[in-house]
Amino acid sequence: xxxxxxxxxxxxxxxxxxxxxxxxxxxxxxxxxxxxxxxxxxxxxxxxxxxxxxxxxxxxxxxxxxxxxxxxxxxxxxxxxxxxxxxxxxxxxxxxxxxxxxxxxxxxxxxxxxxxxxxx
Amino acid sequence: xxxxxxxxxxxxxxxxxxxxxxxxxxxxxxxxxxxxxxxxxxxxxxxxxxxxxxxxxxxxxxxxxxxxxxxxxxxxxxxxxxxxxxxxxxxxxxxxxxxxxxxxxxxxxxxxxxxxxxxxxxxxxxxxxxxxxxxx
Numbered sequence: 001x002x003x004x005x006x007x008x009x010x011x012x013x014x015x016x017x018x019x020x021x022x023x024x025x026x027x028x029x030x031x032x033x034x035x036x037x038x039x040x041x042x043x044x045x046x047x048x049x050x051x052x053x054x055x056x057x058x059x060x061x062x063x064x065x066x067x068x069x070x071x072x073x074x075x076x077x078x079x080x081x082x083x084x085x086x087x088x089x090x091x092x093x094x095x096x097x098x099x100x101x102x103x104x105x106x107x108x109x110x111x112x113x114x115x116x117x118x119x120x
Numbered sequence: 121x122x123x124x125x126x127x128x129x130x131x132x133x134x135x136x137x138x139x140x141x142x143x144x145x146x147x148x149x150x151x152x153x154x155x156x157x158x159x160x161x162x163x164x165x166x167x168x169x170x171x172x173x174x175x176x177x178x179x180x181x182x183x184x185x186x187x188x189x190x191x192x193x194x195x196x197x198x199x200x201x202x203x204x205x206x207x208x209x210x211x212x213x214x215x216x217x218x219x220x221x222x223x224x225x226x227x228x229x230x231x232x233x234x235x236x237x238x239x240x241x242x243x244x245x246x247x248x249x250x251x252x253x254x255x256x
Contacts, residue, residue: 022156029160036170043177050181088152090217091159093140096210099166103206107173107199114180114195118188 023083030083034076037102041069044109053116061109068102068109075099136214143214147221158216165209168235172202183250190249197242205235 044065048058075095082089136143149155176198183191208231215227 020153022153026156026160026163029163033163033167033170036167036174040170040174040177043174043181047177047181083156088156090144090149090152090155091162093214096162096213100206100210103166103169103173104203106170107176107203110173110176110180110199111196114176114192114199117180118192 023088026088027080027083030076030080033099034073037069037072037106040106041065044106044113047110047113051113051117053113057112057116061112064105065109068105071098072102133211133215136218137211140214143218143221146218147223150220154220155217158213158220161216162209162213165212166206169202169205169209172198172205174202176202179246183246186249194242194246194249201235201238 045062048062048065051058053061075098079091079095176195179191179194179198183194186194212227212229212231218224219226
């Protein structure tokens with residue numbers, strides 16, 4: 001029987017990372033989102049190739065789809081990089097709107113392809 | 121956008137879109153973990169919108185034997201739904217951010233229930249139409 005009073009157990013050292021791994025989870029959420037966008041872009045490309053629309057229409061819509069994909073990836077990559085800092089800044093509003101614009105543009109491409117197919 | 125409130129709250133919501141800087145001047149900056157959770161929710165809604173757009177592409181491509189008008193209707197409904205979902209995602213994200221900065225309750229919304237009902241109705245309609253179309 002030691003005379004030492006049993007104090008509270010020593011506190012674990014505070015890790016220099018977020019114990020909830022919030023930045024990492026957010027980074028994975030960005031990856032999931034770019035993957036979803038890539039899947040939609042592939043589906044859109046397939047729709048364009050099979051649409052039988054005039055070649056200039058197909059080429060311009062394909063260029064728009066490719067541009068949307070590149071912009072989406074660029075925004076996501078930038079954000080993922082900024083999440084790697086110790087205290088991640090808030091997502092700015094501009095990039096969020098760009099992503100929404102990309103989604104709306106993909107929907108517009110889909111409507112254009114559907115309309116082109118229906119018109120044939 | 122489905123939300124409780126009249127034209128005034130819709131006007132305030134649209135003003136919110138065009139003055140994003142004002143949100144970040146209000147109240148106090150929340151713990152970044154809450155901001156990141158809000159961001160992930162935004163991304164999840166954006167994926168929902170992208171998935172609806174992808175569904176529109178899929179209906180257009182993978183149900184070629186459907187009646188032209190029916191197929192076009194499904195496609196347009198899914199594409200418009202996807203675009204609306206993306207717009208609602210950013211709107212809800214900004215409203216949640218403002219509520220967190222002000223220390224208010226998070227905004228409630230009927231959008232999830234409405235979307236669930238719409239997707240369920242659409243799926244049932246596709247099943248019926250496909251069965252009828254392939255039986256005939």
